[in-house]
Amino acid sequence: MLLEHINQPQDLKKLSIEQLEILAGETRQFLVEKLSVTGGHLSPNLGVVELTIALHYLFNSPYDKFIFDVGHQSYVHKMFTGRMAQFDTLRKYKGLCGFVKRSESEHDVWEAGHSSTSLSAAMGMAVARDLKGEHNKIVAIIGDGALTGGMAFEALNHIGHEKKNLMVILNDNEMSIAPNVGAMHNYLAKIRSDKHYMKAKEEVEYLLKKIPAIGGTLAKTMEKLKDSLKYMLVSGVIFEELGFTYLGPVDGHNLPALLETLKQAEKIEGPVMVHVLTLKGKGYLPAEADSHTWHGASPYKVESGKMLQVVGHPMYTQVFGDTLIELAKLDNRIVAVTPAMPGGSGLLKFAKEFPDRMIDVGIAEQHAATLCAGLASEGIKPVFAVYSTFLQRAYDQVVHDICRAKLNVVFAIDRAGFVGADGETHHGVFDITYLRSLPNIVVMMPKDENELRHMLKTSIDYNEGPIAVRYPRVNGLGVSMDEPLKSIPIGTWEVLRPGDSAVVLAVGPMIAIALEAAEALSKDGLQLRVVNARFIKPMDEAMLLQFSKEDLPIITMEEGAQMGGFGSGVLEFYANQSRYGMQIKILGVPDYFVEHGSVKEQRQEVGLTAERLVTEVKALMPRKRQHA
Numbered sequence: 261m262l263l264e265h266i267n268q269p270q271d272l273k274k275l276s277i278e279q280l281e282i283l284a285g286e287t288r289q290f291l292v293e294k295l296s297v298t299g300g301h302l303s304p305n306l307g308v309v310e311l312t313i314a315l316h317y318l319f320n321s322p323y324d325k326f327i328f329d330v331g332h333q334s335y336v337h338k339m340f341t342g343r344m345a346q347f348d349t350l351r352k353y354k355g356l357c358g359f360v361k362r363s364e365s366e367h368d369v370w371e372a373g374h375s376s377t378s379l380s381a382a383m384g385m386a387v388a389r390d391l392k393g394e395h396n397k398i399v400a401i402i403g404d405g406a407l408t409g410g411m412a413f414e415a416l417n418h419i420g421h422e423k424k425n426l427m428v429i430l431n432d433n434e435m436s437i438a439p440n441v442g443a444m445h446n447y448l449a450k451i452r453s454d455k456h457y458m459k460a461k462e463e464v465e466y467l468l469k470k471i472p473a474i475g476g477t478l479a480k481t482m483e484k485l486k487d488s489l490k491y492m493l494v495s496g497v498i499f500e501e502l503g504f505t506y507l508g509p510v511d512g513h514n515l516p517a518l519l520e521t522l523k524q525a526e527k528i529e530g531p532v533m534v535h536v537l538t539l540k541g542k543g544y545l546p547a548e549a550d551s552h553t554w555h556g557a558s559p560y561k562v563e564s565g566k567m568l569q570v571v572g573h574p575m576y577t578q579v580f581g582d583t584l585i586e587l588a589k590l591d592n593r594i595v596a597v598t599p600a601m602p603g604g605s606g607l608l609k610f611a612k613e614f615p616d617r618m619i620d621v622g623i624a625e626q627h628a629a630t631l632c633a634g635l636a637s638e639g640i641k642p643v644f645a646v647y648s649t650f651l652q653r654a655y656d657q658v659v660h661d662i663c664r665a666k667l668n669v670v671f672a673i674d675r676a677g678f679v680g681a682d683g684e685t686h687h688g689v690f691d692i693t694y695l696r697s698l699p700n701i702v703v704m705m706p707k708d709e710n711e712l713r714h715m716l717k718t719s720i721d722y723n724e725g726p727i728a729v730r731y732p733r734v735n736g737l738g739v740s741m742d743e744p745l746k747s748i749p750i751g752t753w754e755v756l757r758p759g760d761s762a763v764v765l766a767v768g769p770m771i772a773i774a775l776e777a778a779e780a781l782s783k784d785g786l787q788l789r790v791v792n793a794r795f796i797k798p799m800d801e802a803m804l805l806q807f808s809k810e811d812l813p814i815i816t817m818e819e820g821a822q823m824g825g826f827g828s829g830v831l832e833f834y835a836n837q838s839r840y841g842m843q844i845k846i847l848g849v850p851d852y853f854v855e856h857g858s859v860k861e862q863r864q865e866v867g868l869t870a871e872r873l874v875t876e877v878k879a880l881m882p883r884k885r886q887h888a
């Protein structure tokens with residue numbers, strides 16, 4: 261096995277081209293086997309095996325810098341940079357990260373997780389290199405999906421203008437997570453698919469090479485025509501217009517062709533775009549056949565290609581999708597908008613049922629948000645289905661275009677709270693903080709999947725401005741969902757368990773944890789009142805005033821940043837009411853980025869557990885007795 265002798269990129273350089281091709285096969289086998297146990301981003305990584313081999317074969321990482329966009333396709337890079345032995349811990353707690361990670365290796369020069377940052381980072385590194393008088397290569401590897409991100413266009417605009425020496429490898433597999441969308445996608449498809457065009461291009465390029473030998477006036481005329489001919493036939497003319505030298509498209513699985521093109525690119529001054537055509541999922545038939553499903557694979561059986569289904573009640577995501585269909589049947593104002601996550605957001609069935617009321621804008625959260633504002637300004641009821649972490653990308657649009665204008669946009673915020681294996685770049689732990697501080701917005705979170713249904717109904721019925729319902733990346737609790745949809749009065753909480761020792765104001769999945777703690781405390785004679793604080797904004801002020809009258813110690817519990825979160829809101833409320841001397845404890849996510857692992861491990865790490873709540877309630881008791 262060649263693979264076992266690859267401990268560092270230099271080991272690749274000792275191999276012949278034939279051996280590199282054998283190594284590609286062994287690398288795929290390694291990925292398919294390892295990820296059948298750990299799960300992970302299988303199809304993206306199977307698509308970049310030859311490309312990653314070629315990059316490490318030709319260039320000298322970490323002196324030459326590889327910047328992976330998103331970073332979910334960096335497993336092969338990690339294999340060749342000394343981390344093969346750690347793949348059993350991929351995306352596990354304290355194990356190998358599923359994205360590029362500077363702390364793991366000197367070869368990991370740029371961290372991401374969110375899309376479309378690689379070109380800006382590459383430009384920054386190129387400017388830095390030139391200011392320092394260094395001469396290393398800078399290579400950004402960006403997918404066709406990530407290229408639909410606005411940041412990528414901002415960077416292309418700047419790079420093409422500044423003409424810095426850097427290389428952009430466009431890994432074009434025609435897929436985002438789902439099939440890619442947009443005009444850029446269509447343009448790339450034209451380049452990819454126009455075989456006659458490619459043939460003509462080859463013939464004319466052959467002729468252009470012969471011009472000097474033709475001699476006489478024809479040669480002079482052809483010489484004059486050369487640029488316009490080249491211009492006409494350079495397939496990536498859009499990139500050439502932006503100041504790049506475009507090379508390709510080249511077969512991303514043909515190592516000799518890849519190596520030749522990259523060697524050619526290396527010699528070119530200024531920015532170069534190398535257009536590489538790959539097959540997402542290459543080499544593993546189930547992933548080739550359905551690279552959408554195999555984009556983020558659960559553990560699976562290699563032979564059958566059957567993913568091991570997680571047994572449990574429907575995910576909140578599925579309940580969202582089903583409920584939105586139910587609501588959309590009754591209300592034709594409803595339009596769903598997704599930034600390239602139709603599957604992850606649970607909208608595939610909706611898209612089938614209402615094809616003309618489902619909009620996938622590509623990886624373009626900023627555009628998606630203001631598109632929703634435009635829709636709402638004309639009386640449509642847009643439902644912006646977005647992961648909490650990716651909504652961060654559109655913060656100004658939420659502030660400037662939606663909240664300030666008080667437009668009736670519904671935010672269906674999925675992956676709210678810890679997300680598990682994707683880790684720190686993907687947790688939805690900041691949206692409570694960044695939304696509750698905005699005027700005109702309602703923010704709520706259900707206690708279970710049935711209440712999610714009612715909150716969606718509430719959102720559609722609400723016409724006083726923007727409203728957000730956030731829900732976690734977990735299975736529901738298995739509660740009944742038979743009752744007819746009903747609106748919930750805005751700003752009302754509910755007491756789920758009575759008690760007069762202390763009050764816990766719990767948000768979303770923290771409620772189940774609070775009920776477990778209450779049960780344990782009752783065995784010690786302490787009665788914890790459990791409140792479903794389902795409206796983060798506006799809060800139930802009547803209930804808050806009641807608690808201060810009863811002089812009850814209060815604990816808030818949220819799977820979100822403590823800084824500026826729901827608990828902060830409770831503190832602010834009492835401070836503004838001049839209710840001094842209240843005993844209030846905030847349980848949330850501390851002020852650091854929580855790494856990958858399982859949701860359970862992440863909650864354990866930050867103390868969002870029943871045991872912790874029991875301890876905190878007991879710690880508040882003596883002072884309460886002192887009062888008496």
Ligand SMILES: Cc1ncc(C[n+]2csc(CCOP(=O)(O)OP(=O)(O)O)c2C)c(N)n1
Pocket residue numbers: 304307329330332333373374375402403404405406407431433435436437540599600601623625650653
């Ligand atoms: C800002 C942002 N939005 C959405 C995502 C979710 N996401 C992760 S990978 C991906 C598709 C990327 O497509 P492409 O760049 O073509 O890479 P491929 O998986 O095809 O190799 C998306 C939408 C993200 N990581 N960041």
Ligand SMILES: CC(=O)[C@@H](O)[C@H](O)COP(=O)(O)O
Pocket residue numbers: 330332373437555556604675679682733
């Ligand atoms: C890399 C990326 O951002 C997406 O693939 C993300 O990992 C999807 O997350 P879910 O698995 O929660 O849909």
Ligand SMILES: [Mg+2]
Pocket residue numbers: 403404405406431432433434435436
């Ligand atoms: Mg792609």
